Amino acid sequence: MSADIIYTKFVKGNVFTINEFFSLGVNVYCDCRRETGESSHLVCVGGSDNTGIWGYIQCFAELRQQAVEFDDIVCVCGSGGTVSGLAIANYLCGMPYRCHGILVCDSNQYFHEEVNGNLEALGVKDVRSEDIVHLHDAYKEPGYGRNLPCHFEFISQSAVQTGVILDNTYTGKAAYGLRDLMQNKPGVFKGRRILFIHSGWLFSFFCI
Numbered sequence: 374m375s376a377d378i379i380y381t382k383f384v385k386g387n388v389f390t391i392n393e394f395f396s397l398g399v400n401v402y403c404d405c406r407r408e409t410g411e412s413s414h415l416v417c418v419g420g421s422d423n424t425g426i427w428g429y430i431q432c433f434a435e436l437r438q439q440a441v442e443f444d445d446i447v448c449v450c451g452s453g454g455t456v457s458g459l460a461i462a463n464y465l466c467g468m469p470y471r472c473h474g475i476l477v478c479d480s481n482q483y484f485h486e487e488v489n490g491n492l493e494a495l496g497v498k499d500v501r502s503e504d505i506v507h508l509h510d511a512y513k514e515p516g517y518g519r520n521l522p523c524h525f526e527f528i529s530q531s532a533v534q535t536g537v538i539l540d541n542t543y544t545g546k547a548a549y550g551l552r553d554l555m556q557n558k559p560g561v562f563k564g565r566r567i568l569f570i571h572s573g574w575l576f577s578f579f580c581i
């Protein structure tokens with residue numbers, strides 16, 4: 374959250390956090406602010422609402438335009454919007470990629486339910502999450518936002534050897550999981566060309 378606030382300050386916005394009780398009146402609150410000429414947007418947990426999911430459908434379209442060739446696409450799974458958007462776009466476009474989500478919290482069942490809910494909301498009735506998303510839940514320990522020494526070692530190695538900075542909550546743990554799968558369970562992948570989505574979060578480094 375602190376990272377979100379810092380980011381919002383950079384773009385000269387304001388963040389208001391609301392508790393569950395107040396959320397009942399939040400739309401009225403947003404409307405009032407709009408009347409004063411301000412724009413406001415309600416962001417749900419992880420940003421995994423319709424806007425967030427369409428963001429990753431758009432991301433998929435951009436990938437196609439870049440004509441990068443790959444067999445598998447791998448992302449981190451924290452609230453499910455990223456993997457939903459990518460897998461749904463892959464399915465609807467009839468593309469052959471295998472979509473993977475590496476969990477940093479919750480369970481495979483929880484995320485399949487999320488993706489199924491998103492498929493339903495988009496009116497896609499002929500497929501289930503279980504058919505289009507491959508989830509990997511072995512890398513979330515010791516818990517959300519918490520790490521083992523091997524994660525930090527991996528994050529540091531990545532920075533030194535490739536210049537790619539990963540964060541400790543999302544991309545670092547997912548890329549760590551990806552490396553382990555590639556080394557120890559390569560059969561989970563469709564092919565050898567694996568695209569890892571770096572989903573950001575660099576602002577979290579301001580908060581350490």
Ligand SMILES: Cc1ncc(COP(=O)(O)O)c(C=O)c1O
Nearest residue numbers: 419451452453454455572573574
């Ligand atoms: C940098 C970063 N990557 C990935 C995720 C997880 O993606 P999703 O919530 O769409 O599963 C988040 C937040 O939830 C995030 O901040």
